[in-house]
Amino acid sequence: xxDHKKVEKKWREKWLKDGIYxxxxxxxxxxxxxxxxxxxxxxxxxxxxxxxxxxxxFTGVDxxxxxxxxxxxxxxxxxxxxxxxxHSENYALKVGKHPMKHAKESEKxxxxxxxxxxxxxxxxxxxxxxxxxxxxxxxxxxTEMFRNGLAYRKKQPVNWCPSCKTVLADEQVINGKCExxxxxxxxRDLEQWFFKITDYAERLLGxxxxxxxxxxxxxxxxxxxxxxxxxxxxxxxxxxxxxIKVFTTRPDTLFGATYMVLAPEHEIxxxxxxxxxxxxxxxxYIKKTRNKPEEERIAEGKEKTGVELKGIKxxxxxxxxxxxxxxxxxxxxxxxxxxxxAVPAHDERDFEFAKRYKLPIVEVxxxxxxxxxxxxxxxxxxxxxxxxxINSGQFNGMDSEKAKWEITKFVGGKKKIxxxxxxxxxxxxxxxxxxxxxxxxxxxAAKGKGEKENMPGWYAVPEKQxxxxxxxVKNFRPQGDGRSPxxxxxxxxxxxxxxxxxxxxxxxxxxxxxxxxxxxFLRYPSANNKKRAWDTDITKKWxxxxxxxGGAEHSVLHLLYSRFVTMALKDFGYLDFExxxxxxxxxxxxxxxxxxxxxxxxxxxxxxxxxxxxGADTMRMYLAFLAPFEQGGDFRESGIMGVSRFxxxxxxxxxxxxxxxxxxSRQMSGIMNKTIKRAGESVDNLHYNTAxxxxxxxLNEIEKKPDGISALLWEDFxxxxxxxxxxxxxxxxxxxxxxxxxxxxxxxTYDSELIKEEDxxxxxxVNGKVRDRIKVPAVISRxxxxxxxxxxxxxxxxxxxxxxxxxxxxxxGKLINLVI
Ligand code: ANZ
Ligand code: ZN
Numbered sequence: 123x124x125d126h127k128k129v130e131k132k133w134r135e136k137w138l139k140d141g142i143y144x145x146x147x148x149x150x151x152x153x154x155x156x157x158x159x160x161x162x163x164x165x166x167x168x169x170x171x172x173x174x175x176x177x178x179x180f181t182g183v184d185x186x187x188x189x190x191x192x193x194x195x196x197x198x199x200x201x202x203x204x205x206x207x208x209h210s211e212n213y214a215l216k217v218g219k220h221p222m223k224h225a226k227e228s229e230k231x232x233x234x235x236x237x238x239x240x241x242x243x244x245x246x247x248x249x250x251x252x253x254x255x256x257x258x259x260x261x262x263x264x265t266e267m268f269r270n271g272l273a274y275r276k277k278q279p280v281n282w283c284p285s286c287k288t289v290l291a292d293e294q295v296i297n298g299k300c301e302x303x304x305x306x307x308x309x310r311d312l313e314q315w316f317f318k319i320t321d322y323a324e325r326l327l328g329x330x331x332x333x334x335x336x337x338x339x340x341x342x343x344x345x346x347x348x349x350x351x352x353x354x355x356x357x358x359x360x361x362x363x364x365x366i367k368v369f370t371t372r373p374d375t376l377f378g379a380t381y382m383v384l385a386p387e388h389e390i391x392x393x394x395x396x397x398x399x400x401x402x403x404x405x406x407y408i409k410k411t412r413n414k415p416e417e418e419r420i421a422e423g424k425e426k427t428g429v430e431l432k433g434i435k436x437x438x439x440x441x442x443x444x445x446x447x448x449x450x451x452x453x454x455x456x457x458x459x460x461x462x463x464a465v466p467a468h469d470e471r472d473f474e475f476a477k478r479y480k481l482p483i484v485e486v487x488x489x490x491x492x493x494x495x496x497x498x499x500x501x502x503x504x505x506x507x508x509x510x511x512i513n514s515g516q517f518n519g520m521d522s523e524k525a526k527w528e529i530t531k532f533v534g535g536k537k538k539i540x541x542x543x544x545x546x547x548x549x550x551x552x553x554x555x556x557x558x559x560x561x562x563x564x565x566x567a568a569k570g571k572g573e574k575e576n577m578p579g580w581y582a583v584p585e586k587q588x589x590x591x592x593x594x595v596k597n598f599r600p601q602g603d604g605r606s607p608x609x610x611x612x613x614x615x616x617x618x619x620x621x622x623x624x625x626x627x628x629x630x631x632x633x634x635x636x637x638x639x640x641x642x643f644l645r646y647p648s649a650n651n652k653k654r655a656w657d658t659d660i661t662k663k664w665x666x667x668x669x670x671x672g673g674a675e676h677s678v679l680h681l682l683y684s685r686f687v688t689m690a691l692k693d694f695g696y697l698d699f700e701x702x703x704x705x706x707x708x709x710x711x712x713x714x715x716x717x718x719x720x721x722x723x724x725x726x727x728x729x730x731x732x733x734x735x736x737g738a739d740t741m742r743m744y745l746a747f748l749a750p751f752e753q754g755g756d757f758r759e760s761g762i763m764g765v766s767r768f769x770x771x772x773x774x775x776x777x778x779x780x781x782x783x784x785x786x787s788r789q790m791s792g793i794m795n796k797t798i799k800r801a802g803e804s805v806d807n808l809h810y811n812t813a814x815x816x817x818x819x820x821l822n823e824i825e826k827k828p829d830g831i832s833a834l835l836w837e838d839f840x841x842x843x844x845x846x847x848x849x850x851x852x853x854x855x856x857x858x859x860x861x862x863x864x865x866x867x868x869x870x871t872y873d874s875e876l877i878k879e880e881d882x883x884x885x886x887x888v889n890g891k892v893r894d895r896i897k898v899p900a901v902i903s904r905x906x907x908x909x910x911x912x913x914x915x916x917x918x919x920x921x922x923x924x925x926x927x928x929x930x931x932x933x934x935g936k937l938i939n940l941v942i
Contacts, residue, residue, distance in 0.1 A: 124773040126737030130849050134237065142863050143242040145198040147647055147660050157664050158195035159647070160187040161703075163672025163680070164204040164639045167228040169213045172235040174719070174727035174757060178745040179709045182810065183671050184241040185746060188845030189805045190669075191242070192869035198664060199242050200646040202249040203229055206257070207635030208286055208302050211554035215599060221554040222594060225252055235729060240738040240848045242865065247649040251638035252554075258589035259645065259655035260638055261559040263687065264548075265582035268560065270694050272318045273548070274577065279387060279412065279455065280547055282310035287600035289314060291547040291634060293346075293679045298417030301679075309413040312604050315558060315631065316545040319686045323347055323541040325700075326685055335706040336752070342677035348542025353526070355535035357382060357463065359394070360435040360444060366390060369458030369540055372468065374525040376440040376533065377514040378486035379463035380476070382447045383428065386412045387455035391431070399432040404449060411451040419451045426452050426475040438463075439533040441515065450475065458540055466504075473504045486513045487522050546683065548634050551606045553598035555632030557590045559583040563619035563626040571621065581620045583628075590628065606630045640683040641691075643667050643702060655696075667703045674708035681706070707808060710754035712745075727757055739847035740766045743814060746846060750905070751808035760929070768818060769850055772843065775825060776836070776854035791873075793823050793900070794835055798872040800901045801842050810846070812903035817843055818934035819901060833858070838870040885937035886911045893917060904932050911938045 137143065145157065162183040165176060172180075184199065191197040205225050214221040229250060236243065249256050267273040281290040285305035289312060294301040319326075327347045330340050352371035359366065366382065384391065386408045391398075398404055407429040411419070418424070428450030435444040452471055453462050466476030467485040476483050489509045508522040517525050517532075530537065549558060560580060566572055567579025574580065583590055593614050598607050608614050608630035619626040641655075647664045648656040672680075681703075688702040714725045733741050744765045748755030797820045804812040820839060824831055837855070844851040844864050855864040884907060886894040894916040898907065908930055911917060922942060929941040 124737075124770065124850060126739065126849065127734075129853050130238065130240070130738055133849050133852050134240070137242075137863070137865075138245065140863070141246070142866060143197075143199065144244050144246055145196045147664070148657070156195045158187075158190050158197045158669070159643075159664050159667045160190060160197055160199045160669045161643055161646075161667045161671070162199075163670070163676065164202065164642055165232070166204040166207065166209060166635075167225075167232040168209070169217070169224070169228055170721075170726075171228075171231050172729050174729050174732075174745075175712050177235075177239055177729045177741070178712060178748070178755075179671065179673075180236070180241055181239055181742045181745055182709060182751045182808070183669075184239075185742070185810055185845045186669060186671075186805065186808065187242055188848065188865065189802070189869065191865065192841065192845070192867060194868060197242070198244055198247075198647060200247050200649075201236060201241075201243040201245065202247075202251075202642065202646070202649075203232060204251050204635065204639050204642070205229065206251045206555050206638050208288065208550070208552060208554070209635075211552060211598070212286065212303065214554070220594075220596075221598060222252075225250075238733055238738055239729075240742060242848075247646050249642070249645060249649045251556075251635075251642070252592075254589045254591055255652070256642075256645065257556040257592075257638070260556045260633065260641070261583070261588050261590060262585060262655060263641060263691070264556075264633060264637070265559055265585070265588075266694055266696075267317055267690065268574070268580075268582045270690070271574065272321065272690055273315060274318065275313055275315055275580075277311060277313040279309040279311050280314055281307045281416075282312075283307050284602075286552075287602040288551045289547060289549065291636070292544055293546075293636075293682070295415075295417070298415045307415050307417075309415065310604065314547055315549040315560075315629075315633075317548050317686070319546045319683075320541060320543055322686050322689055323349070323543050325689060326543075326682065329685070329701055333701065333706070334704060336674065336708040338674050339677040339681060339706060339708055342674070343682055346543060346678040346682065350540045350542070352538055352540060353530040353535045354459065354538040355439065355463065355530065355533055357436040357439060359447075360437060361397070362394070364390065364393060366436060366447075366461050367459045368461050368463045369538060370463055372465065372526070373530045373535065374508075374511065374522040375465040375468050375486050376438070376463065376529050377511075377517070378465045378467050378484045379438050379440075379445065380466060380482045380484055381445050381464045382436050383450045383453045383462050383464050383472075383475070384447065385453040385455040385460040386449050386451055388449070388460050390461075391449070394431065394434055397433045400429070404429050404431060407449060414451060416454060416456075419454065424452075426450060426471065426478060428452075428475065428479065430479075439535075440529060446481070448475075448479075456544060457542065468504070468506055470504060470506065484513055486511060488512050546634075546686070548637060549629075549631035550634055551604060552600055552632055553592075553595060553607045555592075555635060556638065557592055557608065557614075558629040558631050558633050559588060559590045560629040561617055561620060561626050562629065563622060563624055565622055565624040565626075566619060573621075581626075584620060592632070606632060608632070636679055636683050637687075639680055640687040643670075643684070644688075644691075644697075662698065665697075666699050666701060668705065670703035670706045671709055672706075707752060710749060710752055712748065712755050712757050714757045716756055732762070736762055736766055737849070739850045740769055742848075743769070743846045746810035747814045747904075749811060751810055758929070764931075768821065769847060771821060771825065772847075773850060773854070775821070775828070776840070776857065778828075791835070793820055794838060794870075795872040795874075796901055798838070798842065798870050799874075802869070802872075804903075805845070809903065811905070812901075813842075814846065815903055815932075815934040816901045817846075822935045840864060841867055841870055882935055884910065886914055886917060887937055887939040888917070888920065888922065889941060890939060893920065900935070904934075907932055907938050911940060 187197045187199045211221050214224040281295050283300040285303050295307045353373040356365040356367050428448045431447045434447045436447050464472040466472040466483040487509045511517045511520045511525050562579050570578045572578040572580050615628040644656050647660045684702050689700045691697045692700040719726045744762045797816045800816040801813040840851045852864050881897045883895050884898045894914045926942050931939040
């Protein structure tokens with residue numbers, strides 16, 4: 123019997139002691155020739171410990187890394203913890219523990235769990251974001267952003283989570299709710315630190331095309347950046363020396379602009395107050411709407427509300443007509459100019475609003491006859507496509523595309539490119555994060571002095587004074603008054619001005635956790651460098667990251683921020699590349715017995731239990747066998763047994779047949795060759811399940827004729843299996859006299875001459891009864907077999923379809939049994 127606990131412990135300790143998974147970063151004359159940086163998204167150590175989905179991702183990344191290592195690459199597979207942040211702090215609050223203490227405990231638990239899954243981590247480079255050695259450099263990056271003009275302060279309505287009692291970046295508000303706690307997010311006027319990510323919008327967008335990344339993520343980033351081409355056009359206000367600029371993507375419809383709408387936050391209202399006849403009503407409306415969550419304001423189907431500025435008229439610059447001006451919350455302050463020209467005949471929102479407030483609807487674009495254009499709500503007169511201009515003076519008859527720029531020119535407007543992306547809000551009024559390393563001096567501010575001309579009074583903490591350590595604060599609970607708990611710690615915030623030495627005050631907000639994780643991949647290969655954030659030579663050699671794997675839910679958060687920070691650091695002269703991750707693949711999610719795993723359902727799989735019962739090799743292989751890595755899969759205990767039995771057979775064959783012959787039969791080499799080819803290709807596209815099927819078939823063949831198996835062939839089999847089942851293969855390999863670790867061996871190569879497709883007869887059963895037999899290729903994936911079975915005429919004749927099937931049991935090389 124294979125005693126997994128004993129075997130795992132033995133090898134884990136030996137691997138660590140021999141340092142077999144530590145790459146050669148830079149030893150004199152011994153630098154790595156073929157570096158390969160294989161990275162899994164930074165885990166945050168939740169108190170519940172490792173999630174089984176996380177285990178699947180980690181071991182999936184490891185399988186890939188191990189194959190690369192066998193192919194002669196010097197693989198770096200680092201590990202660390204993204205432990206700062208609201209999530210950990212909220213948990214600490216909930217259980218009444220201090221985050222510093224809680225962090226140490228969950229770190230221990232996490233590293234214990236990450237230890238037993240059998241990954242080839244480079245433990246010597248482990249790092250944690252709450253370690254001052256790490257956040258010293260997070261702070262340094264902040265100061266560099268400031269020095270290079272990419273960090274600034276601004277007062278504006280910001281997302282405010284009333285439960286977390288802190289501001290949130292736009293990216294952290296998901297469907298109007300806080301990404302961390304699910305509470306509906308409101309707005310608050312606060313002065314905050316921002317990073318100018320919008321300066322990089324075009325580059326962030328332009329590079330997307332060149333990235334070898336999962337499509338879902340590329341699309342999400344493109345949409346988030348949201349580039350719109352249009353025009354900025356000014357509308358004059360009657361009897362005032364004032365104008366209101368609007369951003370429009372449809373300047374061709376200008377003649378149809380029958381009213382204007384301002385966002386409730388629009389500055390100009392103050393200047394018009396003396397002429398506004400219904401000022402009371404207007405102010406009430408502004409008060410009522412300005413702090414409403416954005417999502418709520420623009421929600422589709424939501425009844426549009428607004429109030430007219432009575433006594434105010436704007437002039438449509440195209441036809442000089444006087445038009446009314448409204449304030450309505452469907453126009454947002456943070457986009458374009460915060461004001462629009464409303465064209466109810468051609469814009470859905472304006473159409474709804476105009477109907478409600480009985481405003482004129484003037485059609486100015488007529489659809490082309492027979493053209494493939496969308497006409498929605500045709501009878502009511504709303505048309506959102508392009509066409510031929512009507513009711514537009516000298517532009518009548520012109521094609522709307524052409525008219526866009528002709529009309530813009532005619533009214534003295536200008537072309538404008540607008541992005542939906544907004545600047546990254548970086549400050550948090552919380553405790554558990556890296557203090558923002560800035561100092562404010564009132565004396566300097568009064569004289570207009572400061573490190574940056576446009577930010578009097580502000581100084582970055584000099585590098586030699588970093589890190590600004592997060593002090594131990596007993597009452598770390600967020601105050602809810604828009605100030606961080608650090609604001610009440612005098613010994614922390616009292617300091618001296620770096621320039622004039624007067625009494626000055628430290629910034630007391632901490633930075634967003636996403637800043638911690640926006641650069642960690644730069645630190646890993648240089649994790650033990652005390653002098654610099656990263657070593658230039660090592661970075662040149664090891665970055666960008668060759669393979670990055672993680673969740674698609676981070677598309678517009680972590681993945682966008684990391685790209686931005688990398689670009690900025692390149693511009694500052696610290697890096698010579700601007701895209702951090704050459705290849706990115708999003709992993710799938712797993713369910714349990716068909717249902718989403720959740721604590722409330724009580725169906726969360728605890729990896730501890732399963733790894734202890736079945737062993738790491740079985741669990742790794744089972745998780746890899748579930749489904750192609752990029753797809754989700756369903757975790758079922760019944761499936762684990764199949765893999766467990768397979769490994770037991772490997773174990774007994776390896777132990778019974780220690781003296782194998784020198785030469786393999788030709789036929790065996792054929793299958794071997796095919797398996798090598800198939801496994802290699804499958805691993806490259808992360809179809810581990812197919813590779814495992816191929817190995818299962820190979821074992822069937824091996825068991826059939828043990829006499830025909832050569833020692834070499836058996837070793838090749840073990841090598842192919844080793845990335846999936848690192849412990850059992852190492853143990854068997856050492857059992858036949860190998861001194862060197864199997865994990866440092868080269869991958870077997872195949873001889874394409876010997877590859878000839880072979881078929882076998884797949885038996886298709888329904889509830890154990892044979893219903894059909896179909897010839898299929900010898901090496902075939904589970905998904906392919908399922909498809910073949912379901913499309914068999916005989917199975918179809920029984921009225922069996924996918925939805926009726928409870929389970930499918932697949933025995934590679936033999937049969938598939940549909941359980942209904
Ligand atoms: C007139 C018009 C006529 C418009 C028409 C559209 C259709 P995207 O594509 O997202 O960039 N808009 C501009 N600023 C806005 C704001 N702050 N809040 C709400 N809506 C705003 O959308 C650009 C269009 O959204 C602009 O073009 C403007 O309406 C509106 F037949 O101008 B349009
Ligand atoms: Zn000063």
